[in-house]
Amino acid sequence: MLKVQEIRELIKLVDQSSIDEFVYENEGSKIKMKKHTGTSTVTTVQIPQAAAQAVPVVQQAAPAAVSGTAPVQELKQEEAATVKQADTSNLHKITSPMVGTFYASPTPEADAYVKAGSVVSKDSIVCIVEAMKLFNEIEAEVNGEIVEVLAKNGQLVEYGQPLFLVKPE
Known part of the structure; x- marks a missing residue:
């Protein structure tokens, strides 16, 4: 089982990353974190020893397509970042x-x-x-x-x- 400090560090890393969901399983324990509107939720579940496997699992939720203009908006943001870098x-x-x-x-x-x-x-x-x-x-x-x-x-x-x-x- 992970120590409290290690779990806190994981929460910070997930919160600062673009990952929407994180699952970690090891030695009969399972930690699952999901981000919704900027908040993180942590769930720790004890798995029966027979079913436990030491396999870490990382999942990233696919972004939902809002409309057909998403690629254009991303391109504009990239162009703005390039212009800003040139100016700085x-x-x-x-x-x-x-x-x-x-x-x-x-x-x-x-x-x-x-x-x-x-x-x-x-x-x-x-x-x-x-x-x-x-x-x-x-x-x-x-x-x-x-x-x-x-x-x-x-x-x-x-x-x-x-x-x-x-x-x-």
């Missing part, structure tokens, strides 16, 4: 130095450190990344203007994930 080639990315939770302000009641259009210097604090109850202030690294904030307040961020786009001076 001369911009500096401020990335997360660690895995943690992104906070745009020092307290929930306070205004954000920076927003799009804010002018920053190398030592300006732009956000906080909280990891293991330690609140790490992240500095801008360059002089310039914040073009875009890429992370949302309270969002989990990964090591190296871009948090801000800055137009250097």
Whole structure:
């Protein structure tokens, strides 16, 4: 049987992925997770030992076709992403130095450190990344203007994930 921490990590991974359904069977235990409208459901079932097999099963639900325009919408999104990438080639990315939770302000009641259009210097604090109850202030690294904030307040961020786009001076 998986430990509680391992199950929590699986929930986070499934929640952050595009997988809609996940099933894991091992040594008489079965874990099944389904996502519906942004929420995850976990069901753990004990299987009789005779029927137990150590075979992990991963299923991804096929997306339902809404209309005949879905491929066109996907193409437009890909084109927009390509244009955005081309426009950001001369911009500096401020990335997360660690895995943690992104906070745009020092307290929930306070205004954000920076927003799009804010002018920053190398030592300006732009956000906080909280990891293991330690609140790490992240500095801008360059002089310039914040073009875009890429992370949302309270969002989990990964090591190296871009948090801000800055137009250097």
